[in-house]
Amino acid sequence: MVLCANFNPYNLEDPGTCELTLGYLPLIVVRWQGSWRVYRNYCPHLGIGLNFVPDEFLDHEKNYLMCANHGALFEIDQGTCIAGPCVGQKLIAIPCEVSNGQLWVKLEQ
Numbered sequence: 001m002v003l004c005a006n007f008n009p010y011n012l013e014d015p016g017t018c019e020l021t022l023g024y025l026p027l028i029v030v031r032w033q034g035s036w037r038v039y040r041n042y043c044p045h046l047g048i049g050l051n052f053v054p055d056e057f058l059d060h061e062k063n064y065l066m067c068a069n070h071g072a073l074f075e076i077d078q079g080t081c082i083a084g085p086c087v088g089q090k091l092i093a094i095p096c097e098v099s100n101g102q103l104w105v106k107l108e109q
């Protein structure tokens, strides 16, 4: 597991999102219903980042993650696209845990 240093996951609203870069890897951190999810900031439609505005990934109702490029909506829990040009595809989930107030992510070797 890799520590996301200088990031307090409890500072995120619930629901809320922010972006982090770990080395070269752009990530989306989501706090939702009391827990956290981490996805790569990589839309399965065109392989580009989802957001135009820093840290903003939720739709207006804060029910889904949204790609600002073409409006794809993704379930927060599983990252599955339920509307837009990549229905059925998924965001790439990164295993994570919050321990002692810090976010840890498990990156593939």
Ligand code: FES
Binding pocket: 043, 044, 045, 046, 047, 048, 050, 067, 068, 069, 070, 071, 072, 084, 085, 086
């Ligand atoms: S790039 Fe995300 S919906 Fe097109």
